[in-house]
Amino acid sequence: MKQMEEKILREGQVLPGDILKVGSFLNQNIDTEFLGQMAQEFARLYEGAGVTKVLTIEASGIAIAAAVGMEMGVPVLFAKKHRTSNVDGSTYSAKVHSFTHNEDYNVVVSSSYLTSDDRVLLVDDFLANGQALNGLINLCEQAGAEVVGIAIAIEKCFTGAGDRMRADGLRIESLAMIESMTDSEIVFRS
């Protein structure tokens, strides 16, 4: 999506540790008109895929997922982040390692909200090492739900995680794909 690349070039800031800051339009101060365009693009890409539910992870995925769910006319579920895992049977839980914060946490959804009838579109703001997505995929496996695709605003291709997941057979659509980034240059996959 050309507009996403242009937004990143205009407003993104590359921080130490390979972190791209997009707080001015996506992660803190949300450009709602642009969010609507993103959602339309994801809905176009996944038209006909039979998506019944959008699943994301709190907090930064929620706005994007909500916009996509509204555009596609399906419910939006977000996994909560917990420090400890709850094993009382009423929830599905998976451990995730965050490289950005260098800590482990559990992603948790209520088992009543994710079922084997669901065809799930996973949505997130960034795909870096794939840990967050793998946690969400794990939750879907526990529920017997089918992951029909993944919708990502910004993929950091240089980690290789997205391409490994594609090689495993997952469909991933990313609106911007970053091959390399420094504080003076961001190069997109063409």
Ligand code: 5GP
């Ligand atoms: P992964 O689990 O794929 O390594 O990382 C994905 C999660 O980490 C996303 O949910 C996102 O919130 C966060 N993240 C990863 N890289 C970046 C980045 O460069 N910038 C921002 N703002 N968040 C990131």
